[in-house]
Amino acid sequence: MDTFFKQLVNGFSLGGIYALIALGYTMVYGIVKLINFAHGDVMMVGAYAGYFVLRWIGATPLGFTLALFASMLVCALLSLVIERCAYRPLRSAPRLNSLITAIAVELILQNLMRVLPFVGPNSRPFPTLSSKTYRLVTSSFPEGLVSISTIQVIVIVSSIVLMILLTLLINYTRTGKAMRAVSYDMGAASLMGIDVNRTIAITFVIGSVLAGAAGVLYATAYPQIEPTMGYIPGLKAFVAAVLGGIGSVPGAMLGGVLLGVVETLVKAYGPSQYADAITYCILILMLLVKPSGLLGKKQVVKV
Secondary structure: OHHHHHHHHHHHHHHHHHHHHHHHHHHHHHHHOOOOOOHHHHHHHHHHHHHHHHHHHOOOHHHHHHHHHHHHHHHHHHHHHHHHHHHHHHOOOOHHHHHHHHHHHHHHHHHHHHHOOOOOOOOEEOOOOOOOEEEEOOOOOOOOOEEEEHHHHHHHHHHHHHHHHHHHHHHHOHHHHHHHHHHHOHHHHHHOOOOHHHHHHHHHHHHHHHHHHHHHHHHHHOOEEOOOOOHHHHHHHHHHHHHHOOOOHHHHHHHHHHHHHHHHHHHHHOOHHHHHHHHHHHHHHHHHHOOOOOOOOOOOOOO
16 A cells, blocks of 8 residues: 555656646647647756756755746747747648658757757766655554655646646636637637737747756656657657647646556556556557547537
């Protein structure tokens, strides 16, 4: 029982990170119907931005906070460049063109980071905060029913706060209403006076800000960074977005948490070497049983 609750906490911590990355996938897809496969590598750039800030200031609470904001800022600026130079010129092109471009941007970011003299191809240890472990002790479990570390608390709380802020922004702000309008009908939104290009750029920025935060949180929980570190988390976050319903913000949150919990439980109680394979099997089963995802809506296409 003790191991189960420990793994559940680990799952919520990992799932929160997956959810933050998945939100970027689902927001961009919901508006421009693009699977931005470079999103995981934007997270990687955010992790490196946080790394350099922590190396400069030190692994302190202030340093961690500044690293989080620096990674968000760097990823926001990077997303503007990517959207303006790579995706906007192809907005009217077939979707396959945009998909291939997204894969090209992913490879460019990975290899650019590998050749930069201050980054390089080798992995680096990520500066981490000093962590304590807290236990919930009961008479039946004197050694602790639930144990959670300071880092896990930071990761879970930060993920929840960012997801709440995103929900408030989408549902209760003018920008959020514009995003929903463009997602529903881009042409009609443009006729109603909404700046579609600006709204799409803001969507990329918000998704990349969350990815940057996820990069720092992921590197804090698993303290090692390298230029290819964003590939697997990005791919799993895409699975989470599909699991919850691609295009659905609550679905991305739910899918990320569920995927994180399932992955950690499989590693604890099942054949851990097959944990990634089971993740992708979940994706296949979801596409077979409910292609729209857990919270996705069916789309009616007129022929």
